[in-house]
Amino acid sequence: MPDKSEFQVVENQSNLTNKNVNNPYAGVDSFLSNVSNFQIIESTLREGEQFANAFFDTETKIKIAKALDAFGVDYIELTSPTASEQSRKDCEAICKLGLKSKILTHIRCHMDDARVAVETGVDGVDVVIGTSSFLREFSHGKDMAYITKSAIEVIEFVKSKGIEIRFSSEDSFRSDIVDLLSIYRTVDRIGVNRVGVADTVGCASPRQVYDLVRTLRGVVSCDIETHFHNDTGCAIANAYAALEAGATHIDTSVLGIGERNGITPLGGLMARMYASDPEYVKAKYNLPALREIENLVAKEVEVNIPFNNYITGFSAFTHKAGIHAKAILNNPTTYEILKPEDFGMTRYVSIGHRLTGWNAVKSRVDQLNLPLSDEQVKDATQKIKQLADVKSQMSMDDVDNILRVYHASIEAGEPGQSPEFNTLIERAQ
Ligand SMILES: CC(=O)SCCNC(=O)CCNC(=O)[C@H](O)C(C)(C)COP(=O)(O)OP(=O)(O)OC[C@H]1O[C@@H](n2cnc3c(N)ncnc32)[C@H](O)[C@@H]1OP(=O)(O)O
Ligand SMILES: O=C(O)CCC(=O)C(=O)O
Ligand SMILES: [Zn+2]
Secondary structure (H helix, E strand, O other): OOOHHHOOOOOOHHHOOHHHHHOOOOOHHHHOOOOOOOEEEEOOOOOHHHOOOOOOOHHHHHHHHHHHHHHOOOEEEEOOOOOOHHHHHHHHHHHOOOOOOEEEEEEEOOHHHHHHHOOOOOOEEEEEEEOOHHHHHHOOOOOHHHHHHHHHHHHHHHHHOOOEEEEEEEOHHHOOHHHHHHHHHHHHHOOOOEEEEEEOOOOOOHHHHHHHHHHHHOOOOOEEEEEEEOOOOOHHHHHHHHHHOOOOEEEEEHHHOOOOOOEOEHHHHHHHHHHHOHHHHHHHOOHHHHHHHHHHHHHHOOOOOOOOOOOOOOOOOEEOOHHHHHHHHHOHHHOOOOOHHHHOOOOEEOOOOOOOOHHHHHHHHHHOOOOOOHHHHHHHHHHHHHHHHHOOOOOHHHHHHHHHHHHHHHHOOOOOOOHHHHHHHHHHO
16 A cells, blocks of 8 residues: 655646746745636536526526536536436537537446446546545445546546546545545546546635645646535635645536535635636636626526625625725725626615715715815715614615705705704604
8 A cells, every 4th residue: 555655746837927936925835826727617517406406407507508608617517417318418418509618527437327428429527436434435335446446447438438537536535645646646647637626525624625735736747626515614715725736627606506505606716716816817707797697597596696695796896884985985996806897797885874974975975066065075974874873774865865955054054954954854763
């Protein structure tokens, strides 16, 4: 049996970019990083179909596949054609669409599945088998010698058909590291296109991900795909750590749908990667299309888009507190790392509430073309706060109404003294 010391870590210098060279904080690890050079394996039509509420008929699968293709994902992964007769037909139908994204299907590490998969017209086959003691004992019951033998057989068969092949270990983070590295090295040597690391149960932390992928990067020369479940909320951070450690491909699904509470969401990954390298992400993916894809999938699986969803949640670009509003109105970068316009979204500065400030109110006064001095705007702001203290939901109309009444009180020579203020407050109480 090999031990860990056999797997010497070899530095991969191929990602040496000007960015790294010019970055005084870039260490050796920065040269491994693929945060500005990664591919997405979009699995809404495989992992996503494993979401509790998912039932995709053929027409819906085609709609989703076309939308993902138009968004620019590199790969679309489909449910195993052995799952059912209709799954096989749907896989064939999607392969015939002629999309730019490569089409993959996902199968068990078994020749029966592989024979069916290669006949569907897919560009690649993703093979998986559990390597943790839990899955070896309670799922398929096979030992590492058997797993290795069947992996070699399936990989060589798929390769012989001229189709891309990936080998993945399910439950990688609860597997023995020596078992893992041994099998990855074996499949790399026989020419697998990618190896996959999967946090099937969502137990991994970003540091564990970094360590495993970094070690693996020194052991195999093929691409490294990673798959993260979100049981403990680490799915996006883990994907990022994997790329920093030299992974090349990330699995996603729209809104993160999948088994249990799902995997790395496409939108959340886009937000994270945009924050690191906006130009790369904007050039590669059609970001304004994200909202429509999410709406499509949300409707099909009958869920609402969460209020705090990355990028498209209803409050994602809303600024409220007076201190924030002032700075945002001066320069949006003060409190925004993502530019809403790059995602086809709009910024909203909320004014009608008790946390407002005179700078935010002044911006509305200017829009309404009301000739008020700064002192008068400050006074009008106090009226807004007075009303907000008794009225929990103030609309922009309410704000405008106060500003107009205030302006009229100035014209009448009694700034802020109009009886109409009392009426507004009484009505709200
Ligand atoms: C972590 C993941 O998400 S992996 C992907 C999960 N995807 C799916 O399960 C796709 C949908 N699944 C299905 O339609 C069915 O489970 C099928 C068609 C794959 C298999 O159905 P069945 O033959 O009825 O078997 P069942 O689902 O009860 O059990 C799984 C079988 O596969 C075996 N198995 C499980 N994982 C693997 C694997 N990775 N490689 C090879 N064999 C495996 C099990 O030992 C079991 O075999 P058995 O029939 O000898 O007991
Ligand atoms: O094939 C893979 O890499 C991942 C399979 C899967 O969905 C998982 O392990 O959670
Ligand atoms: Zn999964």
